Amino acid sequence: MINANQNILFTATILALCVISFVHVFLFPLYDINAKHTTVKRYADFEQRICKGNIKRRVVFKHRRCPQQGIVTVEQGGRLGNQMWAYASVWAIGRRTGLETYVPQCIRAELDKVFDVLSVPSFEEIGHCELNRFVRSVDSWNYTNQSIILKKYTMELEIVLSWVQDIIQEFSFRRALLVRSQKLLREASKGKSGSVFVGIHVRRTDYIGYLQRKLHINAVGMGFYRKAMGYFLNKYKNVTFIVVSDDPGWCQAHFKSYDNVYIASEKNKAADDLAILASCNHTIFDYGTFGTWGAILAGGETVCYNLTHHISTKIVQILPNWHLMK
Ligand SMILES: *[C@@H]1O[C@H](CO)[C@@H](O)[C@H](O)[C@H]1NC(C)=O
Ligand SMILES: *[C@@H]1O[C@H](CO)[C@@H](O)[C@H](O)[C@H]1NC(C)=O
Ligand SMILES: *[C@@H]1O[C@H](CO)[C@@H](O)[C@H](O)[C@H]1NC(C)=O
Ligand SMILES: *[C@@H]1O[C@H](CO)[C@@H](O)[C@H](O)[C@H]1NC(C)=O
Ligand SMILES: *[C@@H]1O[C@H](CO)[C@@H](O)[C@H](O)[C@H]1NC(C)=O
Numbered sequence: 001m002i003n004a005n006q007n008i009l010f011t012a013t014i015l016a017l018c019v020i021s022f023v024h025v026f027l028f029p030l031y032d033i034n035a036k037h038t039t040v041k042r043y044a045d046f047e048q049r050i051c052k053g054n055i056k057r058r059v060v061f062k063h064r065r066c067p068q069q070g071i072v073t074v075e076q077g078g079r080l081g082n083q084m085w086a087y088a089s090v091w092a093i094g095r096r097t098g099l100e101t102y103v104p105q106c107i108r109a110e111l112d113k114v115f116d117v118l119s120v121p122s123f124e125e126i127g128h129c130e131l132n133r134f135v136r137s138v139d140s141w142n143y144t145n146q147s148i149i150l151k152k153y154t155m156e157l158e159i160v161l162s163w164v165q166d167i168i169q170e171f172s173f174r175r176a177l178l179v180r181s182q183k184l185l186r187e188a189s190k191g192k193s194g195s196v197f198v199g200i201h202v203r204r205t206d207y208i209g210y211l212q213r214k215l216h217i218n219a220v221g222m223g224f225y226r227k228a229m230g231y232f233l234n235k236y237k238n239v240t241f242i243v244v245s246d247d248p249g250w251c252q253a254h255f256k257s258y259d260n261v262y263i264a265s266e267k268n269k270a271a272d273d274l275a276i277l278a279s280c281n282h283t284i285f286d287y288g289t290f291g292t293w294g295a296i297l298a299g300g301e302t303v304c305y306n307l308t309h310h311i312s313t314k315i316v317q318i319l320p321n322w323h324l325m326k
Pocket of ligand 3 (some may be wrong): 137238
């Protein structure tokens with residue numbers, strides 16, 4: 001009897017120790033990750049850390065009250081497409097959980113160049129407040145007094161796309177970008193009336209290496225774009241295809257025989273390319289987060305490459321007007 005009790009006590013002690021170290025290692029990694037000299041205690045420190053110290057000094061409004069409940073935020077990572085997912089994930093999880101939402105200044109600064117009136121603020125006003133307990137995903141979140149700090153490259157597809165019309169509203173382009181993209185579409189359709197615009201995003205450069213390394217496949221060739229274009233040509237009388245790409249030279253060479261194709265990415269910035277895709281009525285894209293956002297914001301019918309495990313294979317299950325093609 002005594003032996004059995006001792007065993008139970010021993011097992012319980014070991015289990016408790018395991019739980020304690022688990023909590024320390026996995027639930028509070030931010031205190032260790034990158035924290036070489038200082039400890040992250042306030043939101044200002046957190047923001048400084050994830051923005052790699054690369055943020056402007058600014059006034060801290062010390063009188064602003066601190067959040068009474070947990071907050072939702074995210075680490076920065078990747079380029080425009082990834083940061084849009086990061087922002088949208090915070091926005092959507094805030095809506096789902098009722099928590100206050102914040103994004104690091106470096107993400108806001110990047111998105112403010114492209115979009116007009118984003119609703120999720122940076123930490124400016126609560127920089128002096130202390131971080132409370134946090135988890136790293138909405139799945140492990142269990143009470144309102146707990147914050148959620150999403151990892152970089154987070155994409156909360158289902159939650160974001162359950163409010164797809166609202167996220168399209170949230171990502172409203174700056175006026176100058178809209179004006180430029182509309183002008184370009186008029187130019188591309190050569191004044192033809194009643195033209196349907198289909199944006200094509202061709203992702204190449206560094207993504208080709210990524211596909212080969214990670215998935216052991218080659219970048220898609222003209223076969224995919226041709227087939228996808230055929231789909232829209234069968235459906236509409238007058239189609240103007242607008243090609244944007246990180247490799248406009250390749251597109252010039254490969255689409256030159258089509259007189260209904262306009263190559264838009266001569267020396268455009270990413271923001272212009274995204275606004276152009278979003279201004280089109282429908283979308284064709286191969287893969288990548290940039291094309292994914294172009295298609296979501298265009299809000300029309302989308303044909304994308306059937307790439308196993310890519311987010312587009314999940315989106316086709318959520319958005320009815322998305323199709324896979326190979
Ligand atoms: C809530 O989450 C925290 C941290 O993940 C955990 O320690 C705690 O036991 C959970 N509480 C409940 C009621 O599930
Ligand atoms: C929430 O957490 C803060 C600090 O972490 C604490 O002061 C407060 O009492 C907590 N509130 C509830 C309702 O648990
Ligand atoms: C298609 O464009 C041609 C001129 O390019 C025009 O004559 C014709 O009416 C257009 N058709 C439709 C359905 O808009
Ligand atoms: C197609 O896109 C053009 C350019 O943005 C827009 O003017 C037009 O209203 C759109 N057509 C439809 C049917 O949405
Ligand atoms: C996409 O590819 C997968 C795997 O190759 C296949 O099982 C699936 O049927 C394809 N889907 C479509 C819509 O072609």
